[in-house]
Amino acid sequence: MLKKKAQDPVESGVRVPDTSNTGRNDAQTGEVHVESFRTRARHQIQFTAVAFILLFAIMSISFCRYAVVNKRELFGNGYNKRFQLLEKRNRRGSVISGDGETLAYSDDNNDRYYPFGEDFCHTVGFYINGGGGIEKFFEYEMLSSDISFKSRIKYDEEFSLYPGNDVYLTLNTKLQQYACEALRGGDYRGAVVITEPSTGKILAMVSMPGFEPEEVEATWEYLRTDESRAPLVNRATQGIYPPGSTFKIVDCIELLQEDPDALDTFSYNCEDGTYTFNDESIHRFDYQHHGEQDLAAAFANSCNSAFAELVTQKLDENRFRSTLKKLMFDKSLPYGMPYSESHSQLLEEGEISTHNLMQVAIGQGTTGVSPLHMNMITMAVANDGVLMRPYMVDSVRTAEDQVLKNYSPRQAATLFDGSVAKNLRSLMWGVTHIDSENGIYGTASEFNYSQNYIAFGKTGTAEFGDGEDSHGWFTGFTVDAEDGREGKPELCITVLVENSGAGSDKAVPIARQILDRWYEEY
Structure with missing residues (x-):
């Protein structure tokens, strides 16, 4: 009885797996999984970092916007140390009418005076008890002093307060x-x-x-x-x-x-x-x-x-x-x-x-x-x-008449x-x-x-x-x-x-x- 010749797998069309490199392939597969994990982790870290940076940027922009929009309220807050410092270092600036009359000014003790009294009480306003009018809304400008360095030396030598910036109005004293x-x-x-x-x-x-703006503190409860x-x-x-x-x-x-x-x-x-x-x-x-x-x-x-x-x-x-x-x-x-x-x-x-x-x-x-x-x-x-x-408000000027803001x-x-x-x-x-x-x-x-x-x-x-x-x-x-x-x-x-x-x-x-x-x- 004749023995049947064994058929070549290739010739028979049957695919025989190659097991000669099985160990090496398993190692490569493991390396691929590790690299994929590292890539995902790196992407997650990058995403978290970008999100954190964006969140921080949004918070910073919001804070800056709030500070700009509400700078006058923040400045006038009693807890603001800068406000208190400026009050001790600078003499509050004056309010000047459109025809050159002084409507409000301070002496060297920072006591405030209003030469026209009641006539400008709502426009010029007052600065105590929360303030009102120009006195309140331009307080930052008037308590700031932008005089020259040379002038500062002079005031330092005299142990005097720096003069604050002045606010010039469009109001005419005669018409008022x-x-x-x-x-x-x-x-x-x-x-x-x-x-x-x-x-x-x-x-x-x-x-x-x-x-009477000079009597606001004394008459506050009544007012x-x-x-x-x-x-x-x-x-x-x-x-x-x-x-x-x-x-x-x-x-x-x-x-x-x-x-x-x-x-x-x-x-x-x-x-x-x-x-x-x-x-x-x-x-x-x-x-x-x-x-x-x-x-x-x-x-x-x-x-x-x-x-x-x-x-x-x-x-x-x-x-x-x-x-x-x-x-x-x-x-x-x-x-x-x-x-x-x-x-x-x-x-x-x-x-x-x-x-x-x-x-x-x-x-x-x-x-x-x-x-x-x-x-x-x-x-x-x-x-x-x-x-x-x-x-x-027409302009804000230094005590040396330099225009800081012009309206x-x-x-x-x-x-x-x-x-x-x-x-x-x-x-x-x-x-x-x-x-x-x-x-x-x-x-x-x-x-x-x-x-x-x-x-x-x-x-x-x-x-x-x-x-x-x-x-x-x-x-x-x-x-x-x-x-x-x-x-x-x-x-x-x-x-x-x-x-x-x-x-x-x-x-x-x-x-x-x-x-x-x-x-x-x-």
């Missing part, structure tokens, strides 16, 4: 005093804001009642707890009041944007002083009827019925909301000192009722505005729709088109004049007899509480009489008088008293 005297003369509570519309410089800012007078509140920036008929400026801004020809096309027949729509009625406080009116007459007469119809039936509600936001209602203002935000009832959530919409039209209801904000809107009218950022005029925003501003200017002229041929008897026609300047403006009577009391408003601007109606606006003035009745009763005479004195003397 005129405003103080006008309010104080009638023992009024209220505010006056006067600005230069082409630059945004604040020339005067007064709030009454005030206080802090006197809720009825609230003398520590700067009513010009922090007081929020219903704007009354000054809000009709805002109504007209929206109307003139929707209908540029409204000066010619608008008409309203005020038959009995009352307007009724959707079973809701509104009327002028004295029920006066004006008859047939165009826009100029309705604005000059401050006809509530005409503007109630305008807002409830003619204006686009959504566009009006957008305009209010652009005019900075329920938004922050371009102003670097403390202030309260204004509010419009139209911007509240939900559908607005006819009654409330009528209240919006005449600046009543829950709509509220500060005198500063109303002045800013008026500035834009005077400046072709462009709002310049209102500012009070120059800066445009904040274009609030509306120049053509709208031009038409508004025409409307505001009618408020301050008498034009019997066209049926215009402005509510501020007392200005009709001003000799040295031409006034443009709007009055407001703002009811509050149960409607028995009213705040009086006037806001407007002036041009030099020699330049005529088309002249460049020079001053923008806003006056608010609490519990004073109609705007024409107290606010207009106060505004005229201030402006008359200024134009007679300057």
Whole structure:
């Protein structure tokens, strides 16, 4: 019997594993696993390191940002050793007005003096008990001294304190005093804001009642707890009041944007002083009827019925909301000192009722505005729709008069088109004049007899509480009489008088008293 020949594995197609290098392959596999573990560990370490570095960077940036944003608060903190050191080494710098008068200064004992007393109490402020005004918000600058090294040697030899840096303001002492005297003369509570519309410089800012800044420490408890007078509140920036008929400026801004020809096309027949729509009625406080009116007459007469119809039936509600936001209602203002935000009832959530919409039209209801904000809107009218950022600090300088910081005029925003501003200017002229041929008897026609300047403006009577009391408003601007109606606006003035009745009763005479004195003397 023949034996079968063994078949070659290769020939048979059967794969026979090669076991000759098995030990070496196992070693290589182990090395691969170790290297893979090392790679993963290295990646994890790198990831952790990067994450830690990023976290540290974020924390550092956040800390630096907080320190920059809140540097004044951090500096003024009683636990800040640097603050205490500067107080011992430097004499607090002075506050100087725009016309070169010293408003606050310290002696060699760092005792603080305020030559103008109550007149600048809210603007210049005070520095004890937490401070206020310029004294608080520029404390770091005034307690720092940037005099030359040579001067430091001189003061060291005399064992004297280094003089701190001085803060120069835009405020004019004469205008400020005129405003103080006008309010104080009638023992009024209220505010006056006067600005230069082409630059945004604040020339005067007064709030009454005030206080004596040199006596703050002695009278602190009284000042802090006197809720009825609230003398520590700067009513010009922090007081929020219903704007009354000054809000009709805002109504007209929206109307003139929707209908540029409204000066010619608008008409309203005020038959009995009352307007009724959707079973809701509104009327002028004295029920006066004006008859047939165009826009100029309705604005000059401050006809509530005409503007109630305008807002409830003619204006686009959504566009009006957008305009209010652009005019900075329920938004922050371009102003670097403390202030309260204004509010419009139209911007509240939900559908607005006819009654409330009528209240919006005449600046009543829950709509509220500060005198500063109303002045800013008026500035834009005077400046072709462009709002310049209102500012009070002109510069910070060393005791050797070297400029460290300079605050120059800066445009904040274009609030509306120049053509709208031009038409508004025409409307505001009618408020301050008498034009019997066209049926215009402005509510501020007392200005009709001003000799040295031409006034443009709007009055407001703002009811509050149960409607028995009213705040009086006037806001407007002036041009030099020699330049005529088309002249460049020079001053923008806003006056608010609490519990004073109609705007024409107290606010207009106060505004005229201030402006008359200024134009007679300057």
